Amino acid sequence: MNARRVIAVAWKEAREIWRDRLYFGLAFALPVILMIVYCYGLVQDVENAPFAILDHDRSTLSRDYARRFLESRYFDFKGYAADGREAERLLVDARVRMVLVVPPGFERDLREGRPVAVQTIFDGTNTTPIRTLRGYVESIHRALGAELRADRLARTRGLAPERAEVLLQPLRVETRYLYNREVRALWAIAPSMIMFILMMTSPLLTALSIVREKETGAIYNIYSATITRAEYLLGKLLPNSVVSFLNILVLFVLATQWFGAPFEGSFRLFAIASLGFVLCTGCLGLLVSLLAKSQQAALMISVICGVVVALNFSGMTTPPQAMPPSLHATAQLFPAMAFRNVVLGTFLKGLDARLLWKDVAYFLLYAALAFALCATLFRKRTKA
Amino acid sequence: MRPPEPPHLLGLSRRLRQIRVMTGKELRQLVRDRALLIFIVYSFTLHMFVAAGSEASDLRDARFLVRDLDRTPASRELVSRFLPPHYRPAGEVAHPGEALDRLDRGTAVMLLEIPEGFSRTIDEGVEPATVQLLVDTSSANTGYLASAYSARIAARYGAERAQENLARAGAVREQLPGIESRDRVWFNATLDEKWFSTISELLTMITVSCILLPAAALVREKERGTIEQLLVSPLTPFQVMFPKVLAMIVVTLFGSAVAYFGILLPVYGVPARGSLLLFFGVTALYAFANAGLGLLAATFTRRTAQVGMLMLLTVMPIIMLSGIRAPLESMPGWLQAAIWFSPLRHFLEVGYGILLRGAGVAELSDSIAVIAALGAVLFTAGLLRFRRQLG
Incomplete structure (x- = not known):
C-alpha cells in the first residue's frame, strides 16, 4: 500500500465533491432534510x-x-x-x-x-x-x-x-422514567434517526462516487494505472467517510439543539464510535458499487438496502432484547444495531466506555473485514 | 417543402387532435418503459417498509426485573400478574445497582420494586402501600406502554384487595358513583385498521406515480434530446407538456379504479359511502396538481439519475408529513403551515371524506378548491419555466 497514491486519489475525490455543486448539496442537504422529515413524520405522539x-x-x-x-x-x-x-x-x-x-x-x-x-x-x-x-x-x-x-x-x-x-385504593405506583424523563417519542427517535439516515446516505455517497466513474468511463484510467485495488478503494472510502462523519456532527447538532434531545454521555466516545461507523457504512457503499453499473441502480440499491437494514436489523422496530435468536444473529451482519446502541447509550443513557467499547471494537473489525472483502472482489479488468 | 403553419392559425379541432396524438404517444412510452414501471413498484415497496416501521406496536415481551423486599404471598401475587404477552420476567435482583446495570445493558426494560411491609400496609388500609417502578424509556413507545399497563395491573390488584378488606370489615356493599367509558367508533365501527391503511396506500401510490412519472418522462426527453424534435414541430410548449399530464391522469384513474374495484372493495371491504363519481373526479384533479408539481420539478433536473433525488426530496416529505403517518395537529405550527401547500394534505380529506365519512361536495368544497388552485399554479409555473428554458 502506497500512502502517496491513496492521498492522491483521496485529494482528487475531495476536490470533485467540492466542485460538483449538485453532489455537494446532495451530500449535505439530503441528511438534514431527511432528519426533519422523518423526525416529524414518525413521531406519533397524540397531542392536541x-x-x-x-x-x-x-x-x-x-x-x-x-x-x-x-x-x-x-x-x-x-x-x-x-x-x-x-x-x-x-x-x-x-x-x-x-x-x-x-x-x-x-x-x-x-x-x-x-x-x-x-x-x-x-x-x-x-x-x-x-x-x-x-x-x-x-x-x-x-x-x-x-x-x-x-x-x-x-x-x-x-x-x-x-x-x-x-x-x-390501597396501592400506589410510583414510576420513575429512566433515560427519557418526559417520555417524549421525539427524544428517542431523533438520535435513532442519525443511525437510520446514515445507513442510507453513507453507502450511497461512496457507491455513487465509484459508479459515476464507471458511467463516465473515467475508471479506465484507474484500470490501466499502477495504483492497486486497495489503494484506489481506500482513496474513495476516506473522503466520503469524512463527509458522512461531518453529516453525523450536523445531525447531532440538529438532534440536540433543534429537537431538544438530551445528550448525557461523552461526546468523545460518540465521535470515535461515529468514525468507526462511517467507515463500516462506507465499505457497504463499496460493496454496492461492485454490483451497480449505473448511478440510478446505485441509488436504488443503497436506499432500499439502507431502509430495510435500518428498520429490521437495528432494534428500531423490534428491541434487541425481544429479538428471536435468528434475527439477532442476522442483525450482527450490519453495523446498524451496534450504532443504535451507541447513539442511545451516549444520548439518553449516559453510558461510558465500559459498556460501549465492544461496539467500537466491532466497528473497527467490521470495517477491516468488509474492506478486505471489497478489495478482493473489485476487478480492475472488465469482463469481456 | 412548405414551412409549417404558425400555431395560432391552426383550428381548434386540429389542436385537440395534436394533443390526443401526443397523449397517445406518452401512454405508449409509459407502457413500454420497464424501468419506470419498476420505479413505481420500488417506491411502493419502500413506502411499505417505512409504513411498517412507523407502526406503534403493542407491548410485547417487556423483560422486567423484580426486587421483592416483602416476600409475602401478596407481593408474589402482584408479581405473578405481570404476564405474557406483554411482560416476561427477567429474574430477581438483590440490589438497585444490579438492576441499573441490567437496564444500562438493555437486557431488561423495567424494575418492579416492592417495599418491606407491603402486604401489611395494604391490609391496614391507613396509608397507601407504594411500589416503585423504574422504566427504560429510551424507546418511548415501549416505555410508555410498559408503565401504563403496570399502572393498570396495580390498580386492579389494589382495588380487589380493598374490596376484600372492606367485605371482611363487614361493610355493607353500598353503591358508589363512577364513570363508565362507553365507546362508539363512527365510520369504521369495527376499528378495521386495514380500511385506513389501504386507502392510505392507494393515495400514496397515486401521489408517487403522479409526481414521478411525468417528471421522468420530461427529463428523459431532455436527456435524449427528443425534446428538440418536439420543439421544432408545430407544437406549443403547452401542447408538449399538457399531454404528459393528461396521460398521467388517464393512468391514475385507471390505476385507482383497478385498485379500488380489484383490491380495496373485494379484499378489504372498504366501503364507498359517498359518490364514487366525485371521488374519481377529484382524483383526476389531484393527478393534475401532482403532475404539475412533477413537471415543475423536472425543469430543475437534467439527468434521470437526479429524478431519484427528486423522489427523496419532494415525494418523501409529502408522503411522510401530509397526515397519513403522524396526525397533523401534533406537528409544530410552522410545519402545519408549510404542509398546507401539499396537495396530498387536502386530497386525504377528500379521499377519507368520500369513502368513509360519506361526505359530499358541500362538505369538501374547500379542499377541492385548494387542490384545483394548487394544480393551476404548479402547472402554470412549470409551463413558464419550461418555456423560458427551451422555448
Whole structure:
C-alpha cells in the first residue's frame, strides 16, 4: 500500500465533491432534510387532538368534567356541540376527532351515588390515534370516578377524604422514567434517526462516487494505472467517510439543539464510535458499487438496502432484547444495531466506555473485514 | 417543402387532435418503459417498509426485573400478574445497582420494586402501600406502554384487595358513583385498521406515480434530446407538456379504479359511502396538481439519475408529513403551515371524506378548491419555466 497514491486519489475525490455543486448539496442537504422529515413524520405522539362536547346535562359537575379535558395537553377543545346534528356535522367535516356525550342527569346520578356512562364517539377513519385517545379518556374517567367515590365514602362514613381514598385504593405506583424523563417519542427517535439516515446516505455517497466513474468511463484510467485495488478503494472510502462523519456532527447538532434531545454521555466516545461507523457504512457503499453499473441502480440499491437494514436489523422496530435468536444473529451482519446502541447509550443513557467499547471494537473489525472483502472482489479488468 | 403553419392559425379541432396524438404517444412510452414501471413498484415497496416501521406496536415481551423486599404471598401475587404477552420476567435482583446495570445493558426494560411491609400496609388500609417502578424509556413507545399497563395491573390488584378488606370489615356493599367509558367508533365501527391503511396506500401510490412519472418522462426527453424534435414541430410548449399530464391522469384513474374495484372493495371491504363519481373526479384533479408539481420539478433536473433525488426530496416529505403517518395537529405550527401547500394534505380529506365519512361536495368544497388552485399554479409555473428554458 502506497500512502502517496491513496492521498492522491483521496485529494482528487475531495476536490470533485467540492466542485460538483449538485453532489455537494446532495451530500449535505439530503441528511438534514431527511432528519426533519422523518423526525416529524414518525413521531406519533397524540397531542392536541381536536374534540367537542355534547353536554346534555349542563350542570356544575359536567362543566368540571369538561375542564379536565380542556386542561390536558392531549386534547384541543373545539367547543360545545348544540345538539346531536351539530356533533355529527363536526365529525363528518373532520373538524374533531371525537365527541364526548355527557348524558342528562349526569350530576344528579353521581351525587346520589350511581354510576353513569359517558359515551365517546370517535372518528374511525384514522385508526392509529384511537387506541391512545381511548386510553387518555379512560384515565380521566377513572381519576374522576375515584375522586367521587372517595368523596362519597368520606361523607357516608364520616372519614377524612384521604383515608377514604386509601380504603378504596390501597396501592400506589410510583414510576420513575429512566433515560427519557418526559417520555417524549421525539427524544428517542431523533438520535435513532442519525443511525437510520446514515445507513442510507453513507453507502450511497461512496457507491455513487465509484459508479459515476464507471458511467463516465473515467475508471479506465484507474484500470490501466499502477495504483492497486486497495489503494484506489481506500482513496474513495476516506473522503466520503469524512463527509458522512461531518453529516453525523450536523445531525447531532440538529438532534440536540433543534429537537431538544438530551445528550448525557461523552461526546468523545460518540465521535470515535461515529468514525468507526462511517467507515463500516462506507465499505457497504463499496460493496454496492461492485454490483451497480449505473448511478440510478446505485441509488436504488443503497436506499432500499439502507431502509430495510435500518428498520429490521437495528432494534428500531423490534428491541434487541425481544429479538428471536435468528434475527439477532442476522442483525450482527450490519453495523446498524451496534450504532443504535451507541447513539442511545451516549444520548439518553449516559453510558461510558465500559459498556460501549465492544461496539467500537466491532466497528473497527467490521470495517477491516468488509474492506478486505471489497478489495478482493473489485476487478480492475472488465469482463469481456 | 412548405414551412409549417404558425400555431395560432391552426383550428381548434386540429389542436385537440395534436394533443390526443401526443397523449397517445406518452401512454405508449409509459407502457413500454420497464424501468419506470419498476420505479413505481420500488417506491411502493419502500413506502411499505417505512409504513411498517412507523407502526406503534403493542407491548410485547417487556423483560422486567423484580426486587421483592416483602416476600409475602401478596407481593408474589402482584408479581405473578405481570404476564405474557406483554411482560416476561427477567429474574430477581438483590440490589438497585444490579438492576441499573441490567437496564444500562438493555437486557431488561423495567424494575418492579416492592417495599418491606407491603402486604401489611395494604391490609391496614391507613396509608397507601407504594411500589416503585423504574422504566427504560429510551424507546418511548415501549416505555410508555410498559408503565401504563403496570399502572393498570396495580390498580386492579389494589382495588380487589380493598374490596376484600372492606367485605371482611363487614361493610355493607353500598353503591358508589363512577364513570363508565362507553365507546362508539363512527365510520369504521369495527376499528378495521386495514380500511385506513389501504386507502392510505392507494393515495400514496397515486401521489408517487403522479409526481414521478411525468417528471421522468420530461427529463428523459431532455436527456435524449427528443425534446428538440418536439420543439421544432408545430407544437406549443403547452401542447408538449399538457399531454404528459393528461396521460398521467388517464393512468391514475385507471390505476385507482383497478385498485379500488380489484383490491380495496373485494379484499378489504372498504366501503364507498359517498359518490364514487366525485371521488374519481377529484382524483383526476389531484393527478393534475401532482403532475404539475412533477413537471415543475423536472425543469430543475437534467439527468434521470437526479429524478431519484427528486423522489427523496419532494415525494418523501409529502408522503411522510401530509397526515397519513403522524396526525397533523401534533406537528409544530410552522410545519402545519408549510404542509398546507401539499396537495396530498387536502386530497386525504377528500379521499377519507368520500369513502368513509360519506361526505359530499358541500362538505369538501374547500379542499377541492385548494387542490384545483394548487394544480393551476404548479402547472402554470412549470409551463413558464419550461418555456423560458427551451422555448
